[in-house]
Amino acid sequence: MRVAIAGAGAVGRSIARELLRNGHEVMLLERSLEHVDPSSVPEAKWVHADACELVSLEAAKLQTYDVVIAATGDDKVNLVLSLLAKTEFGTRRVVARVNDPRNEWLFDPSWGIDVAVSTPRILASLVEEAVSVGDLVRLMTLRQGQANLVEITLPADTPLAGKAVKKLTVTLPRDAALVTILRGGRVIVPQADDSLEGGDELLFVASVEVEDALRTAVGL
DSSP states (O other): OEEEOOOSHHHHHHHHHHHHHTTTTTEEESOOOGOOOOOSSSEEEEEEEEOOOHHHHHTTGGGGSSEEEEEOOOHHHHHHHHHHHHHOOOSEEEEEEESSGGGGGOOSSGGTTSSEEEEEHHHHHHHHHHHSSSSSSEEEEGGGGGEEEEEEOOOTTOOTTOOOOHHHTTSSSSTEEEEEETTTTEEEEOOOOOOOOOOOOOEEOOOOOOOOOOHHHHHH
């Protein structure tokens, strides 16, 4: 997969290294010449360019990349690049970094963004996931905001203890699916006859509209 990353600061370079380790082809776009340092990520293609300039993006052949990641430290730049990538270059998937949580409401499909990544929200979700038992915690918004990855930790006295997974899945709302069960150090792909236990962490993919119904199905 070919991935273009705008912003070659610490965040952009870290993303690039991870993608390169996984066998992807990466281009780093950086506006500030002093931040252009090919030796820091030698396997990546480096381009000195302004990610908000259409001519620069055309010269970098952005249309040949499968994914664009807007990872600069400026929300305005990330929004403009996301819109250009989607509307002018037909990028299949656009991921954008949210620096200021107050701007998070802007990072949606109307700006060409498929996935918005807000570090404060992720950290808050991880904290909630670590301490919340018997409640629904949103971990991640999935493609185009149509669904969320949510986690529910069953309390010790859950009425589902000892019951088969199929007893739960038949009660789930239409737009919700149980994808895995975390139990201690195990990752369990749920099968119909597997039994549930108190303390199980259940991961669901669910639309926002059915979250209340999901809580009811799990007995919260």
